Amino acid sequence: MDRFEDLQAFAAVVEAGSFTAAADRLDMAKSAVSRRVARLEERLGVQLIRRTTRRLNVTDSGQSFYERAARIIADLDEAESAVAQEHGELKGELRIALPLGFAVRHMSEPIAQFSREHPKVRFRLDLNDRKIDLLEEGADLAIRIGQLTDSSLIARKLFDARTVVCASPGYIAEHGEPESLDDLTDHPCLVYDNLAEPERWVCTDADGARREVIVNIGMRASSGEFLRECAAEGLGIIVQPTFLASDAICEGRLVPILTRYRWPVTPAYAVYPPTRHLSYRVRTFIDFLAARYAAGTPWDSACEEIERSA
Secondary structure: OHHHHHHHHHHHHHHHOOHHHHHHHHOOOHHHHHHHHHHHHHHHOOOOEEEOOOOEEEOHHHHHHHHHHHHHHHHHHHHHHHHHHHOOOOEEEEEEEEOHHHHHHHOHHHHHHHHHHOOEEEEEEEEOOOOOOHHHHOOOEEEEEOOOOOOOOEEEEEEEEOEEEEEOHHHHHHHOOOOOHHHHHHOEEEEEOOOOOOOEEEEEOOOOOEEEEEOEEEEEEOOHHHHHHHHHOOOOEEEEEHHHHHHHHHOOOOEEEOOOOEOOOEEEEEEEOOOOOOOHHHHHHHHHHHHHHOOOOHHHHHHHHHHHHO
């Protein structure tokens, strides 16, 4: 057992990128992780990791050994999961990275349902709009909303995220409703600061031509939910995914505008790195989410109902 635990410690250090991060991941003391790796190196008679005061580097021998060790760990995890699956029981930890706004509004219910169906699965969630390195953070998977820029990730599409431009009824009554894309330059716009070019709003007109405008920025913020509430208070115009704006639209606090333009539709994926073994519990959770959204997304259904009755 000690030999296997040494393998686990070494693999965690390689994947996490540091002894401190590996210790947090394994819920062990940093000194214990270091001792396990040192004992493994002594037994093998080779240096696996070069340690400096600033960083660590995996040696060529260490990389080769890691690839074999990762397969051994994955095989054991798969075997345990297979036996549990045969008895209809999933167990273990699911480490998932989720966009903050989407998670707060839409993930508590599916996670609660999955937990009721599989009570021995424990969730460990990183709720953050930043894009993390899945291997470094030790995450099993992430939900990513947007075009994938990392081609090394394995992805399964879950749904399309629609976008809508909105303002509050009070704002429209006081400042008027913009009738064309160019009119946005005359209105304060509340922009999401985590985008590469938050001031550039892109859409397609009725003829199918691509249009864009550099908007007049009234506020920048890194929270879509905060921007939505500011828009509902009448501070300006927002462009947002419907999964954030739908409740405020249904409640009448925001009104879709410039609806003759087609605003971006962004794919949402469950992603995981190819070097991360996809256990039964991870695969089951991805299947669960895919089935949940197969018939459409509830927030878009609510918005469409509002539009039909308008």
